[in-house]
Amino acid sequence: QAVVTQEPSLTVSPGGTVTLTCGSSTGAVTSGHYPFWFQQRPGQVPRTLIYDTSNKHSWTPARFSGSLLGGKAALTLSGAQPEDEAEYYCLLSYSGVRVFGGGTKLTVL
C-alpha cells in the first residue's frame, strides 16, 4: 500500500501565506489521484476543504486553494486567520483504494 506524506507541522503568521504538501511513495501525485484536503479542529469531525485537486465546497474560505506543485498535491493558505489553526489531512486515491497522509498541524502564530 502506498504511503502518503505530509509535513508534520508548519507555522504561519497571521495574514501570511503557507503551502502544505502531500506526496506519494509511488511517484508524482497527479489529478488521477483525486487529491482531497480535510481540515480538522480539535474535537470536531473532519470537513472537506478541497476535492479533486482544486475544487472547493461552498463553505471553503476563498483564502484556501488546491493545486499540483512539484509532483505533489498542495494546499495553499493565503492570508491566514487564527481560526485556520487546525490539523490538515490529504487523501489520495489509488484505483479505488484511498490513503490519508499523516496530517499537518498548522499553527497560526
Added chain:
Amino acid sequence: QVQLVQSGAEVKKPGASVKVSCKASGYTFTSSDITWVRQATGQGLEWMGWMNPNSGYTVYAQKFQGRVTMTTNTSISTAYMELSSLRSEDTAVYYCARTGSYYRYWGQGTLVTVSS
C-alpha cells in the same frame, strides 16, 4: 437535510468483534457510497474502506483485509462496519462518511474501546 447518525460507544475485550452502524437520512441511500475512517486518540485519520450500498461492492484497505466487513441494510438506510479480532490498537473513533458528496457529510463518530 442529510444526516448520518452512528451507534453509541462500545467497550470490547481483545479478540472480540464490534459492529458500528451508520443510519442515513435526507437522501437516497443507494445513490452514494459510504466510507469508513477511524482515528485513534491524538492520531491521524485512517481510511478503512468503502461500500456501494446499491451493488454491495466493497473496497477495503489492505491493513484491514480479513478483519473488516462492511455491509448495508437498504430497507432501513443503514450501513455497518464490523471489525473482528479486536486488539488494543483498534481503540479509536470510527466515522462513516458519504463518499458521493465529496465527503461533505460525516457521522458524529463512534468510540470503540478495546480493553481487557
